[in-house]
Amino acid sequence: MAETRVAVIGAGMAGLACARRLSESGVAVTVFEAEALPGGRMRCHACEALLVDHGAQYFTASDPRFRSWLTEQLGAGRVTQWHGRIVVLREGAAETADFRMRYVGVPNMESAISSLAGGIDLRLGSPVASLRREAGETELIDADGRSLGRFRSVAVAVPAQQAATLLADIAPALAGDARQAPLSPCWAVMLGFRDRLRVGFEGAFIEDGVLSWIARNDAKPGRDGTETWLLHAAAGWSEEHRDKPEAEVAAIMTDAFLRAIGRQDITPDVSLIHFWPYAQPLAPLGKPCLYDPVLGIGACGDWCLGSRVESAYISGLELGDRLVALSEQDAATTRRAGAGQNG
Template sequence: MSNPGEHEIAIVGAGMAGMSCAVGLALGDRSAVVLETSGHPGGRMDGLRTQGFEFDAGAQYFTVRDPVFRSYVDTWLSGQRVMPWRGWVVELDRGDFISRESAERYVAQPSMGALVRHLAEFCDVREHQAVARADRVDGLWRLRDGRGVELARCRELVLALPAPMALDILGDAAPQVSTRLAHFETTSCWAVMLGFDEPLPVPFDAAYVNQSPLAWVARNNSKPGRVQREAWVLHATPEWSVGHEDLSDSEVLAHLLRALETALGIESLEPVFTEARFWPHAAPIHTLGEPFLRDASLGLSLCGDWCLAPRVEAAFLSGHALSERLLQP
């Protein structure tokens, strides 16, 4: 194309859905550029590696139900991009626990986000590109940042984002699509990462927590491919997260550390590393019930886990299905 900032297809969002769509297009010889706000692909599969600790801050694992996704997972398994996680998962209630169902769980290695970054190797990903607004002018989408600087132009726009974020970007550029998006809400989640010098004296590796501000706790170093320093990830319940979204990181850390002590029945835990992260769009509350949303007359498509289900697999399948649609003549 004559303008280096003009593309056939632009995908906003380099999480699992966006990268699945981009890879599908690349396999079909369709060029697309992926614009990502942060410094690397990953989305809600992002994590943290610091001071000898490793944490999966967002998605903790994934399951496989669909045969299409299974075919990709089998390839990733053969290349050791993905491994089964055979950690002991329980239901936990103030120190008492019972085994949870033995579902087949998988994790990417050495981190969950590594799988998304692997997919990005096959695509044109532009990082630190914070798209704040999309306007359609003369048959093209013009993507701008918060200062109004144009980042790219494209004929086909894909928003691989949570529905509320997509709605903010579209504004009044696609009224019918925006009306539908307005019905989709998300839950938020406070995540806390704790590093310890010694293993915690509990026999299990992860737990769904009852009667607690915590919904989930996991020994991250029980997952394959991780360093062995004792690292725990805590996810607060949606209700607690919404009710405490304005707390400072230090206040959240104090609350949820006490909640972990209560859940485990252990007094005075002393982590040597702490960090809190707030996920404003952790999971969809409502889903579309179909793989993607598209207005062909505007050259506009949307994909993500909010279309199908709050799972890694659903995000992948949404992007994959959209790529197949866009490859049709």
């Protein structure tokens, strides 16, 4: 196949699924990731001897394409089933939530997508600040105005608000679509306890006005060490407390947690906090991905299809399919032009 250079911006689940689809079809692809490590919202928090999944907690699988990827990960031991007891906490009573199969990366969520990054040209610590069109190609520019390269096609695999900003000048229609699916924020608090709390479940959905989810991280398969709890605040509460000091937010969330488990007699030995500015889309677009075949530019991410790891994977794959088709079309055009010259 003639070389079609593709840039993928963002090395979360969507960007890596897209990049792998391209590279497995022989298309030259480079992934630019702002952070020092890939994974996006599947990254885990490593600090003060705690290693906690502070973004995605687990994933479920229904689409056969995602199930096929999952089967490979299960076989390689990078993912396993999570049989923890998951409940819904209402007014102090715990009811079993449901019996759906949940999966987690082992020993943390990051490992679930590590295989997607293998063998890919991945530029870490490379935030893309803007995009420029020139002579039928798209140039990626960094924050200092330096070129990161020119590409035939670009897949923007970042949260919707960030995608809209990058696409605003060169693909305003795609930017307008992306603006329809903004992601809400989420405060995450991680607590370590030297003494066992002896709570009768491993994860709980909560609707107390502050928290939405709590989970005992060290009880997930492949984890061990200090008893560690992860708390996620509700989307609306996180938005209202977006600009509050971290210490104030952590204190309110910790108090809500201890009340929920009926243990206001104890104090955590370690407390960490993280703010996700773009956590989960409230109203996904309902399209597999965004794509302009004339420009060779698209966008993908969970926000296109849903709010889960699976949606991100399928969206990345779908955009990858379109960019592979574009590359095949380019190759056919080049062949026809060559045949015309020779004939």
